[in-house]
Amino acid sequence: MSTNTADESKYRLPTNVKPIHYNITIKTDLETQEFQGYTTVDLNVLEDTSSLVFNTTKLNIHDVVVHSEAQKSQETQTVNTDFDQKLERAIVQVANPLKKGSKVQLRVWFDGKITDELMGYYTSSYEDNGKKIYYALTQFEPTAARRAFPSWDEPLLKATFDITLISRAETVSLSNMPAASEDSLDGTTDEIIGKFFKDSDPAGWKVTKFETTPPMSTYIVAYANGPFKHLETSYTSPLSGKKRTLRVYATSDLIDQTKFGLDVGAKVLPEYEKVFDIEYPLPKLDTLVAHDFDAGAMENWGLITGRTTAYCVDEERADVSAKRQIASTQSHEVAHMWFGNITTMSWWDNLWLNEGFATLMGEVIILNKIFPEWKVYASFYIEHTESALSLDAKRSSHPIQVAVPNAEDINQIFDSLSYSKAASVLRMLSVYVGEEKFLKGVSIYLKKHLYANSVAEDLWRGIQEATGLDIPELMNNWILKTGFPVVTVTETPEGIHLRQGRFFETGDVTEEENSTIWQIPLTILSTDADGKTTIDNKAILKTREMTYKLDVNKPWKINAGNTGFYRVLYTPERLKKLGEEALRPGTAFTVPDRLGLVSDAISLASSGLGSTSGALSLISGMRGETDYLSWSGIASQLSRISRVWWDQGDNTRDDMQTFLRGLFTPIVRRLGYEYPKGEDVDNVQLRTLAIGNAANAGAKEVVEKLQEWFAEYAKTKSLDHIPPDLVRATFTAAGKYGGKHEWEVLRDTYLAAPNPTARTASISGLTAVKEPELQKATMDFILSGVRTQDIFYFMVYMGRSVAFGRETWHYLQRNYDELDKRFEGNFQITYCVEYAAFLLNSDKDAEDFTAFFKDKDTSKLTMILPQSLDGIRAKSGWLKRSKDDVIHWLEEWRKSNSIEPKI
Ligand SMILES: [Zn+2]
Incomplete structure (x- = not known):
């Protein structure tokens, strides 16, 4: 599937004119939650025409004028304006045709509401001494600029922008560029500004004019107005020696928690300049943290915006995972300043x-250059590759590059294929050609398309120039085709035989579905006669099958470093040997290799290509593992099994818990509960992971410790005695093993959390409760007491919570209409559906799921519904194939191991 031009043209604006420059003035009234605007748009006429078509929706448009220089005497055209609500357009008819090659100016007055829809120009709020205080900010990607000002709202139609904000004198106004001037309105003689006050007094208002932007797309235009405070730092460009100011803005309740993100910005900016060999192009870069936000963060040029969990941390009490998330988000958004902007x-x-x-x-x-101790190359697999492999193993997946002619569908492709599969296949390419050459190619590409637009082929051309390789040949099927391959490896007398075929989590690929041949970088690790290991980075599987010479009696492995976007299927005997080799002291297998072995084993087992008990034996054999990331991979694979076998009887659930306690409790004993200052980050994270998992599995000594901490917290409301990295585990255990009192403390914490980590932890606790009446209390609370932007967190946590079982799905059914309404302006309903279906695992569930959506408006759900249904069927198939195999294996494990006491 690729771009279908005939279909697309219906949704694209006509190409009769091209916008060159916008001059936009917006007056924000935070009291009435309304804005008024005036914009002029300079246009080049590319074809003779009598109409102008531009995007607008939810705005009152009035006094539309088209001014044509060519039609002399400065007179304005008489116009008639029509609206197409569905395509979100205005169509302006002009009296005298506009001539090709001439310049015209569209002038429009408009006004609109500052809504709470988290898109367009929208409102956010916080409480200060019991008083609710409002502020306003924009979120335009992908197609919401048209809700804030009339625009040619397509990424290709770049223009320069002069933005002017009229606001109350005591507030702060921000936009992409620095303010060129800020003046009070007393005695203003500006004719346009004067018109904003024809019915009101300008006293107490001010006008802020921002510098002109470079050419840019509408979706990264931004502005904001409110009682913001700021922190400031700067960095010096390694390319020009120029110093630039960086600021972070937030309201007074948050500003103290935003310094870490600001500092990350200052550290990564010079790194990007060096890698791309292009200086950051704007005079400043601000970050605005908002209480209400749809996504995680948004890369508006010069004014990044983001939610509190993405940017706020109490540095004194910061846990590693919160810091990692902030650094990761900020570095990602700064990368967009070049790539995207x-x-x-x-x-x-x-x-x-x-x-x-x-x-x-x-x-x-880039993050690896700043925080090498985090080993982000290894965690990338868990955080991105794994989730993309999981989605892309579904029949209903889609190619990374997918046709999206209709604006309605654009939001649905902000999924793990666009982010994580795309990043994973680019990583595979960078390992294949070498990171240095890869980055050189990227720099060539960016320099050729400065302030312009591009497609994938342009990037391939840049990397081709840097490497001399045929990049489209290598990459096209990874980008243009759905799915990915499984490489089946068997041993021959001389070496190995490799065969590729498409991988489905349901294991039922048909011949027709199996027609793609990928070019697969094999990165083969082998060992020579002297015991020296080498990695062949150039070996590539370009055909259905091939053979490769190596000594199979010495350690070897495919996909060394685990950077390939595919699964590898070994024979059971070889898998066992690989497991042994992985644990040998001085093994040639890296942490990502070990992670990949476990992940592949479980995934292949789920599809029926391998045995689940074999995968469990591999994991059990890895108990001596000491690396955090390996354990993190093991933990996530085991919760995958737990969430499929969750309703296969109390004995099975108990046996699974027993196995988990057996794995994690010894680690807790070894590492203890204290976090010594300056400790290795790996140990910090392993301790946190082990305590969380042991507590979840009911390990007596661990749960009692966490309960003790929680009781102290409930009494004092102080978190000082709980290590910051364990707040989440503590709150979760309090919910899971507690009663009404704990529930109430958690709810109160959610409502007045001291920091975002505590708020997220309280959600985790409220959705871990076991008693039906407490579960009901949590569910009732969602629509009565939770901020709209947080509802999906509740749904995600509840959906993953085995204690809730099918309750999340029942909850969604009961409240679907109301949830759908709450999320009218955005796409968060898709997450609610995805996680409501997370624990569904039978054919009956699949039927119920289909039946429920039969008469619903599913226009926002065209991707998530088939994907969820595929997921349910895959779980059902896995259970049918391996139910007894797993139950038996867990029983045997219990019988032959010492049992850790449970609460
Ligand atoms: Zn992004």
Whole structure:
């Protein structure tokens, strides 16, 4: 599937004119939650025409004028304006045709509401001494600029912008560029500004004019107004020696928690300049943290915006995972300042270029230079590759590059394929050609498309120039085809035989579905006669099958470093040997190799290509493992099994818990509960992981410790005695093993959390409760006491909570209409559906799921419904195939191991 031009043209604006420059003035009234605006748009006429078509929706448009220089005497055209609500357009008819090659100016007055829809120009709020205080900010990507001002709202239609904000004198106004001037309105003689006050007094108002932007797409335009405070730092450009100011803005209740993100910005900016060999193009870079936000963060040029969990941390009490998330988010958004903002995808089908690249650059390559102790190259697999492999193993997956002619569908492709699969296949390419050459190619590409637009082929050309390799041949099927391969490896007398075929989690690929041949970088690790290991980075599987010479009696492995986007199926005997080799002291297998072995084993077992008990034996054999990331992979694979076998009887559930306690409690004993200052980050994270997992599995001594801490917290309301990294585990255990009192403390914490970590932890606790009446209390609370932007967190946590079982699904059914209404302006309903279906695992569930949505408006759910249904069927198939195999294996494990006491 690729771009279908005939279909697309219906949704694209006509090309009769091209916008060159916007001059936008917005007056924000935070008291009435309304804004008024006036914009002029300079247009080049590219074809003779009598009409102008531009995007607008939810705005009152009035006094539309088209001014044509060519039609002399400065007179304005008489016009008639029509609206197309569905396509979100205005169509302006002019009296005298506009001539090709002439310049015209569209002038429009408009006004609109500052809504609470988290898009367009929207409102957010916080409480100060019991008083609710409002502020306003914009979120335009992908198609909401048209809700804030009349615009040619497509990424290809770049223009320069002069933005002017009229606001109350005591507030702060922000936009992409620095303010060129800020004046009070007393005695203003500006004719346009004067018109904003024809019915009111300008006393107490001010006008802020911002500098002109470079050419840019509408979706990264931004402005905001409110009682913001700021912190400031700067960095010096390694390319020009120029010093630039960086600020973070937030309201007074948050500003003290925003310094870490600000500092990350100052650290990564010079790194990007060096790698791209292009200086950051704007005079400043601000970050605005908002209480209400749809996504995680948004890369508006010069004014990044983001939610509190993405940017706030109490540095004194910061846990590693909160810091990692902030650094990762900020580095990702800063990467977009080049990739996306300087050079922009021509249309949304190439969204993956923006997001895949910002993910790889921001969250791995650059972050690793700043925080090498976090081993982000290894965690990348768990955080991105794994989730993309999981989605892409579904029949209902889609290619990374997918046609999105209709604006309705654009939001649905902001998924793990656009971000994580795209980043993973780019990573695979960078390992294959070498990171240095890869980055050189990227720099060539960016320099050729400064302030312009591009498509994937342009990036391939840049990397081709740097490497001399045929990049489209290598990459096309990874980008243009759905799915990925499984490589089956068997041993021959001389070496190995490899065969590729498409992988489905349901294991039922048909011949027709199995027609793609991928070019697969094999990265083969082998050992020579002297015991020396080498990695062949150039070996590539370009055909259905091939053989490769190596000594199979010495350690070897495919996909060394685990950077390939595919699964590898070994024979059971070889898998066992690989497991042994992985644990041998001085093994040639890296942590990502070990992670990949476990992940592949479980995934292949789920599809019926391998045995689940074999995968469990591999995990059990890895108990001696001491690396955090390996354990993190093991933990996530085991919760995958737990969430499929969750309703296979109390004995099975108990046996699973027993196995988990057996794995994690000894680690807790070894590492203890204290976090010594300056401790290795790996140990910090392993302790946190082990305590969380042991507590979840009911380990007596661990749960009692956490309960003791929680009781103290409930009494004192102080978190000082709980290590910051364990707040989440403590709150979760309090919910899971507690009663009404604990529930109430958790709810109160959610309502007045001291920091975002505590708020997220309280959600985790409220959704871990076991008693039906407490579960009901949590569910009732969602629509009565939770901020709209947090509802999906409740749904995600509840959906993953085995204690809730099918309750999340029942909850969604009961409240679907209301949830759908709450999320009218955005796409968060898709997450609610995804997680409501998370524990469904039978054919009956699949039927119920289908039946429920039969008469619903599913226009926002065209991707998530088939994907969820595929997921349910895959779980049902896995259970049918391996139910007894797993139950038996767990029983045997219990019988032959010492049992850790449970609460
Ligand atoms: Zn992004």
